[in-house]
Amino acid sequence: MKKAKEEYERILSIPEAEYEDYINQKKKEIVTFHFENNAFYKNLVGNSLPDKWHQLPVMTKADYQKPLEQKLSIGYNNPKHLYTNKTSGSTGTPMFFAIDKFAHAMTWANIIYKYGWYGIDLNSSYQARFYGIPKDFIGYRKERLKDFLGKRYRFSIFDLTDDALERILKKFKSTPFQYINGYTSSIVLFANYLESKGIVLRAVCPTLKVCITTAEMLFDKDKALLEKQFGVRVVNEYGASETGILAITNLEDDWQVSSELSFIEILDENNNPVPLGAEGKVVVTNLFNKAHPFIRYEIGDMGVLDEKSTFKKPIFKHITGRTNDFVVLPSGKKASGLTFYYVTKTVMQNDGNIQEFVIKQIARDTFEVLYKSNEPLTAIQIINIKAAAKTYLEPNLNFNFTRKDFIPRSKSGKLKQFESLI
Incomplete structure (x- = not known):
């Protein structure tokens, strides 16, 4: 370094x-x-x-x-x-x-320098992190340890019900967070919840300095909502895991x-x-x-x-850029569409077989999985995906798998990993 x-x-x-x-x-x-x-x-x-x-x-x-x-x-x-x-x-x-x-x-x-623009020191500033987290014992503990060492507390995007959002608010009231970082759609959902309660986050967490959104598009109306309900400046990152931060406000x-x-x-x-x-x-x-x-x-x-x-x-x-809908389940539970990254990674092996995939929600309990691959998914792989969906979402969900030679893209040229049709 x-x-x-x-x-x-x-x-x-x-x-x-x-x-x-x-x-x-x-x-x-x-x-x-x-x-x-x-x-x-x-x-x-x-x-x-x-x-x-x-x-x-x-x-x-x-x-x-x-x-x-x-x-x-x-x-x-x-x-x-x-x-x-x-x-x-x-x-x-x-x-x-x-x-x-x-x-x-x-x-x-680069991150240290750019975050420094907003008074954030990665060695000391405490982060409220809106990300996914593995649910297997080792993966979960590993991420929690990394969060502890990295001066951050992680809020899972897998449960965004009102009860979960109230627990998040309670944590902000008792913790001196200095900045928020994470998936745009989940942070916006939290801001909507604050708006419904008539609460400005900085009024209950006065140490908060800035909110940094990443991984998904930040629309102007959502940025205005975040600034209003958080009471701090909103900064937008653009990048990818393979390239790092390509741009930042x-x-x-x-x-x-x-x-x-x-x-x-x-x-x-x-x-x-x-x-x-x-x-x-x-x-x-x-x-x-x-x-x-x-x-x-x-x-x-x-x-x-x-x-x-x-x-x-x-x-x-x-x-x-990347926009994702929310998953709305039979129980009423909501989760970020990016949850399906953690579901589908069960079959993302280092052999290049699975080339592309998209998931469409066609009913509250039913999902269509389109995938392009060299070889069809095996029965074991399908079982693993369903088991992961049960772990990260909830039981009794139905999945229809269709192997395709070509998966159409949006006008932007992107494949949208998750799309809700309900």
Whole structure:
């Protein structure tokens, strides 16, 4: 971390006039490294590196759906030297990936600096966390330990009934939380509950400084609701588990891209760059990750870069991002649509078999699961999914499984993992 912080500070000190040269240098370095040290990436590029950046392949999640060991660079295959994870599946397309330790430390240096804008110190500021949590004994205890060490208290998104929201409110009354962080839809539901009770959160939790939403779209009307009911500033993160924070609301209320670590392109359907102010596909290059190539990676969102963007300070004007409905169950219980990440991860194995999935609620007790895979789900896998649904949601739910050759996308080009049709 010390080395990463020093490098991050050096990048911040680069003048605007020299920043384009810095970006071009880092782009060349990372592409050359992976071409020379990563057989997976070289196979995609060909026998020689092209002369022009735009001639490099634009990669999608489908390109990465291979066993992790096939995608690692030479010298980066020791698990002790890597941070490994899988994408959340909120876009419907799970993928395993790795980040080398220095690149991961740079991600945290970026978070530390950007959160510092709002008086948040990750070593001391207490976080109210609206996230999911595993329900198996080991997974649950592991996350609770991480939360304790990370100065945060987790509110589960799996139960968002009025009784659960009242317990959350009670915890805020007795705990000196300094910031909120978590899934947008769950936080908005809590704000709606506060509005129904005529309560402003900062009046009962005066230590609260800021609310940071992530993982799902934050609409203007919801942001206004949060600011009204929480009584603090609302900050919006945009990113992904495989890329880290790509953008975050800055002090001028602009959605500032993390140009210190990433190069963002907005491309049309033919992978040509569009002018500033025009909408296109968001394509990301991670400038530091040597373990696993994320070069010209199509993240799955449509976006617009503001006309006032510069190389050092790109600004997102608009993102068509991940939105999720709520699950409403026969008992009346509500849960975030992202709950199905924890349900479907029971069959997300590191073999690339399950390529895409979406879940549609067609009745209070009935769900349709559409999936694309190399091989059909086995009977055991289906049993495991149903068991996980019972654990995370409630018993006696019905699931219809349909294997598809192609799963249609929305106009934004995304697969919406969960959609309620009731």
